[in-house]
Amino acid sequence: MSEMIIEIKDLFFSYEENDEVLKNISLCIKRGSYTAILGHNGSGKSTLAKLIIGLLPSQSGEIIVDGLILNEENLREIRSKIGVVFQNPDNQFIGATVRDDIAFGLENRCVPQIKMDDIINEYAKKVGMEDYLDKEPTLLSGGQKQRVAIAGVLAMTPKIVILDEATSMLDPKGKKEIIELTRKMRELYPELTVISITHDVEEALGADEIIVLNQGEIYYQGNSNDIFLQEEKLIAIDLDIPFVYKLRNELAKHEIEVSNCNSEEMLVNELCQ
Amino acid sequence: MKNLSLGRYIPNDTFIHRLDPRTKILAMIFLLVIVFMEIGFLGYFILGIFLLILLKVTKVSFRTLFRLIKNMWFMFLFLFIINILSFQRGNVLLDLEFFKIYDSGIYQTLYIIIRLVIMITITTILTTSTKPLDMTYGLEYLMTPLKIIKFPTHEIAMIISIALRFIPTLLDETERIMKAQASRGSILSEGKLKDKIPAIISLIIPLFFSAFKRSDELADAMEARGYDPSAKRTRYRVLKFTSSDWLSLSLIVVITAGFVYLSFNKEMIESLLGIDLWR
Ligand SMILES: Nc1ncnc2c1ncn2[C@@H]1O[C@H](COP(=O)(O)OP(=O)(O)OP(=O)(O)O)[C@@H](O)[C@H]1O
Ligand SMILES: [Mg+2]
Numbered sequence: 001m002s003e004m005i006i007e008i009k010d011l012f013f014s015y016e017e018n019d020e021v022l023k024n025i026s027l028c029i030k031r032g033s034y035t036a037i038l039g040h041n042g043s044g045k046s047t048l049a050k051l052i053i054g055l056l057p058s059q060s061g062e063i064i065v066d067g068l069i070l071n072e073e074n075l076r077e078i079r080s081k082i083g084v085v086f087q088n089p090d091n092q093f094i095g096a097t098v099r100d101d102i103a104f105g106l107e108n109r110c111v112p113q114i115k116m117d118d119i120i121n122e123y124a125k126k127v128g129m130e131d132y133l134d135k136e137p138t139l140l141s142g143g144q145k146q147r148v149a150i151a152g153v154l155a156m157t158p159k160i161v162i163l164d165e166a167t168s169m170l171d172p173k174g175k176k177e178i179i180e181l182t183r184k185m186r187e188l189y190p191e192l193t194v195i196s197i198t199h200d201v202e203e204a205l206g207a208d209e210i211i212v213l214n215q216g217e218i219y220y221q222g223n224s225n226d227i228f229l230q231e232e233k234l235i236a237i238d239l240d241i242p243f244v245y246k247l248r249n250e251l252a253k254h255e256i257e258v259s260n261c262n263s264e265e266m267l268v269n270e271l272c273q
Numbered sequence: 274m275k276n277l278s279l280g281r282y283i284p285n286d287t288f289i290h291r292l293d294p295r296t297k298i299l300a301m302i303f304l305l306v307i308v309f310m311e312i313g314f315l316g317y318f319i320l321g322i323f324l325l326i327l328l329k330v331t332k333v334s335f336r337t338l339f340r341l342i343k344n345m346w347f348m349f350l351f352l353f354i355i356n357i358l359s360f361q362r363g364n365v366l367l368d369l370e371f372f373k374i375y376d377s378g379i380y381q382t383l384y385i386i387i388r389l390v391i392m393i394t395i396t397t398i399l400t401t402s403t404k405p406l407d408m409t410y411g412l413e414y415l416m417t418p419l420k421i422i423k424f425p426t427h428e429i430a431m432i433i434s435i436a437l438r439f440i441p442t443l444l445d446e447t448e449r450i451m452k453a454q455a456s457r458g459s460i461l462s463e464g465k466l467k468d469k470i471p472a473i474i475s476l477i478i479p480l481f482f483s484a485f486k487r488s489d490e491l492a493d494a495m496e497a498r499g500y501d502p503s504a505k506r507t508r509y510r511v512l513k514f515t516s517s518d519w520l521s522l523s524l525i526v527v528i529t530a531g532f533v534y535l536s537f538n539k540e541m542i543e544s545l546l547g548i549d550l551w552r
Contacts, residue, residue, distance in 0.1 A: 050493065053497050055493050055496060055497065076499070076501075079496075079497065079499055080499060082497075083497075083498075084494075084497045086490060086493070086494055086497075088487075088490055090442055090487070091486075091487050091490035091491050091494060092490070092491070092494035093438075094435070094438070094491070094494065094495060094498075095438070096406050096434070096437070096438055099509075100509060100510070103509035103510075104495075104498060104500070104509075105498040105499060106507070106509065107506045107507050107508060107509055108498060108499035108500050108501070108504075108506050109499060110505060110506055110507050111507060112507060113507055113508060113509060113511055116507075116509050136441075137438070137442070138441045138442065138445070152498065153498075156498070156499070
């Protein structure tokens, strides 16, 4: 078993001829890691995610998921390893109620009907939606719908979870809830590989690895600490850096050295010492 | 937007609500067959009483039903006029020199109106007591024999259930677009039809755009979660036939048989009861 769960080699993709949306993408994602893919609107993040789960056919290059090369034959198996939470909470809620929505994925997996209720209850509880099982989507907030989506994905026991801007249509409260839930999810399932696609740099905080896409190309790939300390590099492509790092860079200018901290809390603690 | 409740599911916990949707759909078909048999006024009277009992059991208010029927008065009037003009047989009821009104025209109109009212009542009982989604499952099940001729029952049921799921979402969206356009000065509720057309277009186009986008995203989400219409899948919601379903179905079959007997033996029953049924 290779250490990498996703390997992409020389991937190109275009929706329309001569208009490449992804250019020469090569990347590796470690098993059990938390990776953030950062990039501007239209930089090709969603396209990349869709290629990885085979919703779009790649034109050249190779995608290997958990040791399997993505092709017609392996498609079903690869999809069963990956769960995706999309951006729009409404457009991925398929069931008539929370219960039915979590069941949808189980039905596709041919889980026996008698086992479904237990699974549904278990995962609804994990995302804190156990009191809403019989509610219809119109009665739920965006954040709650996204939590249901996460439950639906986790119930299928994937090896990889991709969050494609799962928080970008939510209000600040919903956003916080989902970020918190993502953290909890990683604690619950240490083997789970989580890929968070976002254009909000704050969400990329705490990622093991950061991949920055710019106009369909990989602009940066590496440790989150390294990139956030190079403010100009991100500013150059109109991305911001998280507040903590902004402060650290400012402090550094005044020759106040702070050690590795990547959350506001850690920084406050450090400074108060 | 919110007053679309006519003939819609009304949550309740009655005997009829608890019945399997397949039972209710089959019963409706039987009852509709009865409506189209020649059972005379006596037959309709008996059927009417049976339906009144069902209405009572389902707890549908007469107001709901009446509102549905009220909307059809114009059609009733139209039928009446057509029938009076076209039926020129039987006994003359009224002689107006230039044209005569015959009793057969009146009877004919009455029959049609009675049939329509009964049909509306039957479907109202079904739709108020059955969740649309359960109805879809029931229909899918009842249509399984059609799979032999490659009729895509599962796909159609999936389409209907997704449509049902998205109706409230799209209504909300319509309202939002209407408000957005109203704030730009395009108001739907004012003016003549001719003036309304631009407003309607400015509503429909964005609505369509967003609906297509939704369906794209929805298809992606379904596929990502492993949905494949041609593959085997299990079912979370399974329909269960209980003893009350068997009981109800038997009752309906007996009733239907009774009406069939009635329609074939009108003369005998007429002479037995000493009244003229077929009027
Ligand atoms: N179905 C499509 N047909 C044609 N072009 C498309 C299609 N989907 C996306 N594109 C184009 O491909 C490019 C990348 O789109 P993509 O959705 O991958 O970006 P993204 O990084 O996910 O952006 P966002 O932050 O807005 O989600 C964009 O320029 C977009 O216009
Ligand atoms: Mg995107």
